[in-house]
Amino acid sequence: MECKIAVLPGDGIGPEVMEQALRVLDAVGRKFSHKFHIAQGLVGGAAYDVYRTHFPDETRKLCEQSDAILFGSVGGPVAELHLEKWRSCETSSILAIRKAFSFNANFRPVRIFPELKGLCPLRSEVVERGVDLLFIRELNGDIYFGRKENLVRDGKRVAVDVAEYTEDQIFSVTHTAFQAARKRRKKVTSVDKANVLHVSKLWREVVHEVAKEYPDVQLEDMLVDNCAMQLIRNPSQFDVVLTGNMFGDILSDEGAVLAGSLGLLASASINAQGFGLYEPPGGSAQDIAGKGVANPIAQILSAAMMLRFSFSLGNEADAIERAVSSALSAGLRTGDIASTAETPVSTAAMADKIISFI
Numbered sequence: 001m002e003c004k005i006a007v008l009p010g011d012g013i014g015p016e017v018m019e020q021a022l023r024v025l026d027a028v029g030r031k032f033s034h035k036f037h038i039a040q041g042l043v044g045g046a047a048y049d050v051y052r053t054h055f056p057d058e059t060r061k062l063c064e065q066s067d068a069i070l071f072g073s074v075g076g077p078v079a080e081l082h083l084e085k086w087r088s089c090e091t092s093s094i095l096a097i098r099k100a101f102s103f104n105a106n107f108r109p110v111r112i113f114p115e116l117k118g119l120c121p122l123r124s125e126v127v128e129r130g131v132d133l134l135f136i137r138e139l140n141g142d143i144y145f146g147r148k149e150n151l152v153r154d155g156k157r158v159a160v161d162v163a164e165y166t167e168d169q170i171f172s173v174t175h176t177a178f179q180a181a182r183k184r185r186k187k188v189t190s191v192d193k194a195n196v197l198h199v200s201k202l203w204r205e206v207v208h209e210v211a212k213e214y215p216d217v218q219l220e221d222m223l224v225d226n227c228a229m230q231l232i233r234n235p236s237q238f239d240v241v242l243t244g245n246m247f248g249d250i251l252s253d254e255g256a257v258l259a260g261s262l263g264l265l266a267s268a269s270i271n272a273q274g275f276g277l278y279e280p281p282g283g284s285a286q287d288i289a290g291k292g293v294a295n296p297i298a299q300i301l302s303a304a305m306m307l308r309f310s311f312s313l314g315n316e317a318d319a320i321e322r323a324v325s326s327a328l329s330a331g332l333r334t335g336d337i338a339s340t341a342e343t344p345v346s347t348a349a350m351a352d353k354i355i356s357f358i
């Protein structure tokens with residue numbers, strides 16, 4: 001198979017971990033006889049240095065001409081976010097790309113690697129039951145995109161953010177969730193606040209209509225406050241967790257903590273045509289950038305997700321995921337996942353080991 005991948009490393013640790021993910025893709029390509037055509041583009045602060053914009057037209061065209069986007073991370077050091085180069089960097093790169101390609105569903109798998117159980121902040125008897133869930137979050141609607149207003153009423157400041165969902169937005173992401181559940185353990189937990197919110201009542205109505213088309217998949221509704229609690233009390237009950245934009249934003253970060261490090265998780269944003277962007281959920285980690293110590297696993301697993309979702313290369317994705325587990329079983333740990341008794345390895349050394357298992 002031949003495919004064209006737009007690679008946008010971005011800032012901070014982005015280029016460091018991307019370099020390793022590309023080495024892994026190269027190894028997979030050679031082993032399984034695929035040709036991955038890589039075309040690199042600038043985004044974030046790296047793009048700003050050249051084009052004075054965080055998401056230049058050149059990068060957009062590159063993405064349009066590609067079969068998938070592999071994204072690193074963007075953004076400056078937290079203390080420098082007021083500087084022109086970094087101001088609104090995340091919004092004007094990531095949200096601009098989401099808008100340009102109408103990505104409407106965000107996938108965030110969360111699982112605990114058996115080798116890293118000790119990193120999970122939950123009690124060991126909870127962790128023993130296993131955690132392997134997939135958040136699917138709607139990306140185009142809800143309170144982030146509704147009417148916004150600042151006004152003064154009766155001499156007092158008032159701020160307004162309107163939450164809005166159309167039935168089409170809900171239909172689309174719900175089908176995505178049920179189709180994903182079919183390939184997993186066939187259960188969807190739909191999260192809402194239908195006891196209070198109109199948007200949630202519509203959400204629940206539409207989800208139940210869609211569910212009739214998937215009789216083989218079990219559906220349960222869960223109120224968002226209960227879901228926040230269940231993720232900590234008993235996360236093994238979840239398979240696919242379907243949420244609106246704001247609830248998903250919060251719950252998926254809560255879920256990320258279960259794995260133990262941002263450096264271990266992959267994510268994907270997919271549009272209705274199946275075009276996807278794959279990226280680690282963490283940021284540019286400027287505190288460790290340039291030192292060669294970042295964990296490359298999130299970027300490598302994002303590449304695996306791209307192979308599975310965009311190119312239907314399930315065996316190849318499995319090979320990468322197995323190689324990551326094998327490297328962890330072999331005892332390799334980058335600084336973010338090493339205990340005090342373990343000696344951390346470099347970004348490149350972790351990737352070398354993963355490649356050796358492919």
Ligand code: NAD
Nearest residue numbers: 073074075076090262263282283284285286288294295336
């Ligand atoms: P961050 O996610 O970059 O880092 C938080 C902590 O996690 C840091 O201690 C960092 O060292 C660690 N970390 C993250 N990824 C790691 C990895 N692969 N290996 C080892 N450790 C890792 O969040 P932050 O420090 O709050 O933000 C830094 C910049 O990133 C900001 O400019 C922010 O706007 C941006 N940001 C970008 C994205 C994105 O590109 N998707 C997401 C979040 C934040």
